[in-house]
Amino acid sequence: MLNILRKRAQSPLIQGLVLVIAVVFIFWGFGGNQGNNRTAVATVNQVDIAYQDYVRAYKQATDNFRQQFGGQIPPALMEQMGIKQQVLGQLIQSELLRQGGEEIGIRVSDLMVQEKIKEMEVFQEEGHFSQQRYEDLLARNRMTPTVFENDLKSDLRTERVTTDIADFALVTDHEIDRWLAYSEEEIQLHYVQLNAADFEDKVVIEEEELATWFAAKKENYRSEPKIRLKYLVFNLDDSMEQAQPDEEEIRALYESRKESYQQPEQRHARHILLKTNEGDTEAVRAEKKKKAEEVLALARKEESDFSTLAQEYSEGPTKDKGGDLGFFSKGQMVPPAFNQAVFSLQPGEISEVVETQFGYHIIKLEEIRPASVRTFEQVKDNLAVTLKKQNAKDLAFKNVTKAYEGIMRSGSLEKYSQEGETEILTSDYFARSDVPEEIINDPKFLNVAFSLKKGELSSIVETSEGYAILFVDDIQKPELPELATVREQVAADYTKDKAEELAGTAAEELLAASNEQGSLQQAVNELENKPEVTTTDFLQRNAPGGKDLPPKQLIQEGFKMPWKQKTAQTPVQIGASYYLFEVAERRIGDAKADEAKRNEAKEKLLASARKELVGSWVAGLQARSTIATNDSLLK
Template identity: 40%
Template sequence: MLQIFRDKAQSLVIQAIVVIIALVFIFWGVGTNMNSKQEAAIIVNDEQISFQHFQRAYEQAYDTMAQRFGGRIPKELVASLNIKHQVINQLSQESLLRQGGHEMGLSVSGPEIQKEITSMPQFQSNGTFDLEKYERLLAANRLSPQKYEHSLQYDLLSNKTVSSISHFALDATDFEVEELYDMEKGTVTVSFVTISPTSFSNEIEINDEELEKWFETAGARYQSEPQVKLTYLPFSYEELGKKITIDEQAIQTYYDEHQALYKKPEQRHARHILLKAADQDSAEHHEQQRKKAEEILEKARKGEDFSSLAKEFSEGPTGPTGGDLRFFPQGQMVKPFDDAVFSMQEGEISDIVKTDFGYHIIKLEEIKPAETEALEQVEEDIASLLKREQAKPLAFQMANEAYENIIGAGSLSAFLEKSPDIKIIDTDFFSQSAPPEGMSSDPAFLQKAFALKKGELSSLIETGSGYVIISATETKAPAVPELSSVKEKATTDFKAEQMSERARRKAEELLKALSDNPDSFQSLAEAAGLELQNSGRLNKGEENKSSTFPPELVQTAFRLSSSSPLPEEAQKVGDTYYVFRFDERNQPMKPLTEEERTRYRNMLLAYKQQQIVEAWIRGQQDAARITISKSLENY
């Protein structure tokens, strides 16, 4: 089991059980459609999942992934992420968890739902459940308490099922705990060589015949993006908000109910001098750094300028600026450092403070007391926020009314003839990666726009700034350009591929020769004209600043051993290939403490629980009757 764990683990933090349904407050239709006669998107055994539920789960998944790419998923990644399959799998698993919970005799009572809702901060005022706020927020998002509580019941039942299944996990043994600790806190050393494609630049000559033949298969990578020309109707929260008046009492009430938002905690301005000493460093190094810190502390307390001392001696990134950490609130720094700073007086210099980074000497420069922003300072922001909240249902009403009128008129053009005063926006052709200036770059907007065929009208689309109705006036399909128009770039790319292939072959040949005699690395490297390098001690999950061995390959290095000293194939990082050999493994510098033993035991137990839940779900999926609507094929 630990070998599987070793192969999967990416850091000391084991990922949470992925199938647990997070109880977040999302204001849109969740749950399933048990009685609708319309076609269901997914049917799991006899439980139907509506298209509305699928669509909104899909949009949430897309938005979540898009945030990781700065708001938009690169085009080349959209297909490979296969979001549709992930959403189908997620919704099916949720359904199976609920059904499994029913079969186990599990249920969620009214008091349990009530307890969950009253504990949600979204529905609280000054730390206490506010029924009026609860009903107001649900109404603003077109949800009835019955519908929301029914959806919440589904989530709680899923969580109960997961909890019940995971109880079958056995505790982690001391042997497993110690093995994991050794794996995570020990170090490995490897010998390695690098093979760069640029070293083959002078060996590659490209002729037109080879280039044309290559372009026949590679031309698709140069094709243009799909383009679309739109007419769309915006219903902006901001524009509608300008027509809304917020009275002073409403602003005062919001301010009173959200005092925590306007409280600025105490902040402290400190400088520090850091002498680095990590856990895996030797006891001798720790002793040297502590002694050096004591000498510097003595200088500082005798009146030498602290900023100058930091510039001269500090090994941290703030050394060049005199160790200046600027102002920060309590809880932002690592605990020993934080505790020291927030127990000091202005102008005081601390004793030596030990953290995971090493040994610190701290000077507290200034204390900025906690304060609460006055209503006058924030009333404009509050008014804007309240206008936006009131504009949301109004925007929906206006957009929905316009949409119904378009359908009633028979076409968008017919509707616009009857409603010449309504605001419309016409665009020229644009690609999804380069929307026109001023247009919403909201992923939901662009995704829907580029899913439309010529002449098609979208449904009502909610974006972060309002609602829109889109019509695709014209579309342009992707096209592969003539080689002549991209010849310079194509030649560069083709040559780069050839150089990379030469580097790969050389790396694989070296690895094969090395596998016959791992002790011959030095002579093989010299024969190939390569420099054999030593990685130094590599730490798993920690930065190895002194090593030129790439961090991307540290996990692979930790999988090697004296009995299996070589990776199965040459490794590539960026454009460079690496061939490396395991040299030695070193035990952790410090013994396992009881606190760490408990933490590792909990990590292993969580991992075992995850394995049990995943196995249970796989078994349920294998036995279940899951039907996917054909309408989802082109979604």
């Protein structure tokens, strides 16, 4: 949790730049196992990265991934995601940035770290830093102040170095002109779509040709393996009647979770936002602030309605709701200044103009909902359901364990079945893609079932419904069928395949006619069955495609066309359809766009230039550094 809080202190720009650095390391890699220190996971220019630092960083990374994925992550997936290598790369990156920052005179003092901690709302009480809260939160997260402050210092150093390097990036007016001319370019298309499905009635099935086609595609029709199971099922529902918890159990669970039922104080507020952008000039910002002060004066008049004013003047997303932000607790609002203003007001009060990165806010506090703790009676029923399910699961596990031990003592499932203590179920043969209704259609159950060999008994399998024990009684191996047994499906597939070929041929012929006639429309007019020629509106490169528009791929192909070329050289196949198109007209982008659009373009280009500059700088650091890793410690 605290690791996430540290990251929130960084701006989106810095997070984007750090991502670029990570990509650099992914593609550049590191040196081999050349370090002399066996207790270090890596050495960067003779500076060791300690194993314990790697272990702590790895734990933080895996905890974060588990939170994102809502629980456990299989070890195989963790390995596939390369988390160990990612963590090592980040540690090496941090050390390189520290060394590179020192070379150019960038350092982070302990005082800067302390000031940053004091600004973090999570460590504040009533708007002021609390040493006791700071220590308690760190202890709750099994972290010492020294470790936390070192981590934060590393984050701040990364932020300062990347910011200082990125600040050297420049974007010229000529680059903005070129970008606007490119991004604002528009084309109008004439296009025809030939669907394979429209040619299916033209396909004639000849038995000899169908047999030849089937022989080439025969592997596509190989049957799936089928298994026949004997199995025992222990469903949670069967244990529910015996699983009802008593009052004492429910109360004990409530006491163990009592802290989670604490509701912090919440406040209901409305706001009016006069938006600003990062590239706005001082004059623009001053005008916005002046307007906000005028609106504030209107809001403070006795007869004024704040909700109506918000609908009229606010430029934020809650405008249509009268600026209503609903209830929220302290720290939920991202801008600290906004959060601090709300929690300093009393119901009915209106704030001064509050400036944040989003613009100028006028805030009205509507209501305060005091901190509270949900009582036992309020959560009793939900806790009872939770306990009942857990008790049922425990009982089911107890029963399946007893059965499994019985099978082991008996020596086989067959001998155990003769004792008659538990019903043994038997399935018919079934394939993975065609599971009978009576079989548990659960991935865990099926994964185990189809991984066992004939005559093999599974271990205890946990499913979404309870537990099971499986025994594969028999396996039918996959078979290549004869044409006669699958002819209906083969004929349907053959028809679709040949219809697609016919559509492709028709597209090629129409394209040749179009080039000869000089236009797509004239070529279509010569056909007996005329496909529709669709004319689009003017489209830009970022047009989404789809509904009421040609496919996005077709739009992109249009923009790839040379300016002097009108008709595409080849049909464009998208799925089972072929498209022919011609660029009817082009309009170059307006390089002399209004100031707002030019500023937006400048910010995009500047962000790209910053990333490229930081990435190049880090790549340069790595290229002239000696980096050795001790991969044996990553296991």
